[in-house]
Amino acid sequence: MKLYYTPGTCAMADYIALEWAGLPFEAQHVARDDWKSPAFLALNPLGAVPVLEDEDWVLTQNAAILGYIAERAPQAELTGDTAHDRAETQRWLAFLNADVHPAFHPLFGATRWLEDKTLETRSKDLARRRLRTLFELLDRQLEGRDWLTGQRSIADPYLFVVLRWAHRFELDLSGLDNLARFFERIQQDPGVVRALAAEQPAD
Ligand SMILES: N[C@@H](CCC(=O)N[C@@H](CS)C(=O)NCC(=O)O)C(=O)O
16 A cells, blocks of 8 residues: 655544554655646545555545555454444544644635735634634543543544644643643654654655
8 A cells, every 4th residue: 555645744644544554555755846746636636645545546535544544454443343433433533534624724824815914814813713612622522531432543643633733833722631641642652653753854
């Protein structure tokens, strides 16, 4: 398998999941400048990472890729044992992929086209407030749990990714001690350490 990834992006979640799965894979670095190159658009018409190539099959969309990695390595137990556990994994993965991740968009520059810069600033302030609410919810979910669903799953590396972004944009995470503990702990995980090492030198 080949994972196309860009350091600092949500593709880090897939890198970690592949490490946890113990599946052999090749990591293909994609520079941000190459996201919209013809060659990369041929792989993913949206020009976005992650992309997973498995022989002659190309899979896009982070949630689908994470699910596929988990399916390919059942012994790693990355989705949960029961239908209930698997639904919980999907719930938190969806929350991270469809709610938390897009809430960062103004901070990533999605509103920089606004000519009135006060509006751009306002969109970023609103994003910070929305993200604070979302992270409070995640913090509550982690109360009494080491992992989002209670057992390690494909949702956890995605949480690691969005927490890295939260730190990068200096979001107010004050008092969210469960998230702080999760972040400290997951950074010691050998698979995460290897994924972080692969980001060097960061672009
Ligand atoms: N819906 C896609 C979104 C992926 C996504 O937003 N990837 C970002 C990196 S975190 C990206 O490559 N953005 C490039 C762009 O949109 O130009 C997924 O879940 O895989």
